[in-house]
Amino acid sequence: MSFLHRLSLSIIAFLFISVAAVNAADCPDIVKTALNATDSACSAVGRNQACYGNISLTAEPQAGIVAFNFTKPGDLADIVGMKQLVLSPLDAKADTWGVALMKVQANLPDTLPGQNVSFVLFGDVQIDNAVGAAATLDVSAKQSANLREQPSKTGKVVFALKSGMALVADGISDDGAWLRVHSADSTVQGWVSTTVLTVTGDLKTLAVVKSDAPRYSPMQAFYFKSGLNDAPCSQAPDSGILIQTPQGAGKISLNVDGADITLGSTAYFQAQASGEMTLSVVEGQGTVTAGGKTVIVPAGSRARVPLDANLTANGTPVGPEPYDAASLGALPLKLVPQTIAIAPAYDPNAAIIPTPGKWLFSVNSVTAGKGCPSGMEQFITAAMFPKNTLTIPDGPFDLKQIFDSSGSRMPASAVVTHPQPNEYDADFSDSGSKVHFVLNITSPGAIGGTLSVEGQGCQLNLDVSMTLSA
Incomplete structure (x- = not known):
């Protein structure tokens, strides 16, 4: 070279x-x-x-x-x-x-x-927005009326509207006879007949939606x-x-x-x-x-x-x-607005001891499983379950004792297990329904879990959480 x-x-x-x-x-x-x-x-x-x-x-x-x-x-x-x-x-x-x-x-x-x-x-x-640029209209009830889980006169009533109640319409049924509406805080939602509403705007601008379609805000769903x-x-x-x-x-x-x-x-x-x-x-x-x-x-x-x-x-x-x-x-x-520290790597075998005191039990979401009637998920929502106060005492974590402290006593026949560190399960029957409860302790001040209720061929899955009261 x-x-x-x-x-x-x-x-x-x-x-x-x-x-x-x-x-x-x-x-x-x-x-x-x-x-x-x-x-x-x-x-x-x-x-x-x-x-x-x-x-x-x-x-x-x-x-x-x-x-x-x-x-x-x-x-x-x-x-x-x-x-x-x-x-x-x-x-x-x-x-x-x-x-x-x-x-x-x-x-x-x-x-x-x-x-x-x-x-x-x-x-x-x-990132692709999975929620289209759907139009909305302001509407109000002309008279007392029923809000239903489905766009049908036979649909279950989920809320009683009072005359003059203001709502937001974000969809219309394929026959144009029903509007999907929700309140400003989204705690009330369902279908109501157009005949009992005062509508501001043109109904033709609303998207036609299926009765069981979830309602997402922009970028709440994305790919x-x-x-x-x-x-x-x-x-x-x-x-x-x-x-x-x-x-x-x-x-x-x-x-x-x-x-x-x-x-x-x-x-x-x-x-x-x-x-x-x-x-x-x-x-x-x-x-x-x-x-x-x-x-x-x-x-x-x-x-x-x-x-x-x-x-x-x-x-x-x-x-x-x-x-x-x-x-x-x-x-x-x-x-991001809140100052945080990155958590250390999760150790599934490390025992976490919840802080003793008053805790709030909340239902965060409800999902209808196989065998449930159409519209069940819209009818049974997390808003139907008020937060309950529970007490976690000093000493070993006792799921039955904590459950009983809410006033809703767990049956004596309940089977409570501890299958792995920081997980506590309970199985029992209540009013003919099978109940399966899973709680996972994720930190001294936070507990998450699921609650499954199966009855009459329908299984409801609830996402639940417990947080330490301030």
Whole structure:
């Protein structure tokens, strides 16, 4: 090999190493600058809005949306009009890293406009809004009337409307005779005949919806994918979505890649087509339901859901399993409103002792299983179950004693088991129905679980939680 040839190769190698070193050195600065820029540019983002945080990203509006401008940092757009958002991965050479913020209402009531679910999207992420830009109309009852679970005169009555009661209509039956309505705080919802309503606006603008279709607000249901193991430096997180629910708001419901998610926490999502979606709970607790199976995901753990080529859940979730806490250290926590620390990796064998005192027992959601009549899920909602006060005394965790402290005594024939650390189960019969109770202690101040009630061929699955009273 000639001297000049060796010299040329040496120069090329030196330049390659130099560029790589510069890129590695630039990576932490790009992350820091991007997060600071997003924090500053997006300070005014409001409910059901998205904010362009850092270059580069592209957005596509819903069909028919004309006034849509989302091209530079600081731009805001209503997510009801957003169809798709695509962010760029971190590229140190091009000095780009796509970052966006969203404030999503989800199932929070209209009466609490200051509370929102915070989404932080970063890196190689594509998110598609699964909720169309559906129109709504203000309506009010002309007279006393029945709100029904189905658009039919034979549908079960779920609420008695009073004359003058204000509601919001978000859908119409295929025959145009019934409107799907809800109250401003979403505690009342169902179907009501158009003949008993005063309608502001044109009924033709409402979408035709099926009687059993769930009602989602914009971006409460979405499909997304993200890069995998793509952080170019330790100061950068792998691409994904960080979601934080407002403190004290209870469980927030989402539908992500076809899986039902509940969160009362901060969680990190990643997903790949023909791969899996991963939900890592870094604070609080979540649940994931897919393929008829629900998994409780405590802080410090993750659950994985298999996805098909269309980013749709096509199997049951796996977990909970400990996550690698060190790999989550670079998550952009400064962009979520509540200051938190990333929980250490979940140890399923470590006993957790609940704090003695008064606790609140809540039903967060209700899902109708096989054999239940159509519309049952809309009829039986979490709003039907008031919060109960329970007492956890000093000493060993005694599920029966705690249950009895609420005033609803557990039958003497109940079988209570402790199948694994921090899990307590109970099985008994009540008024001819079979009851299966599972509680999982996830922290000294938080307990999650499920309650299944089966009777007359119908199984109802309730997501429940216990929280330490303030």
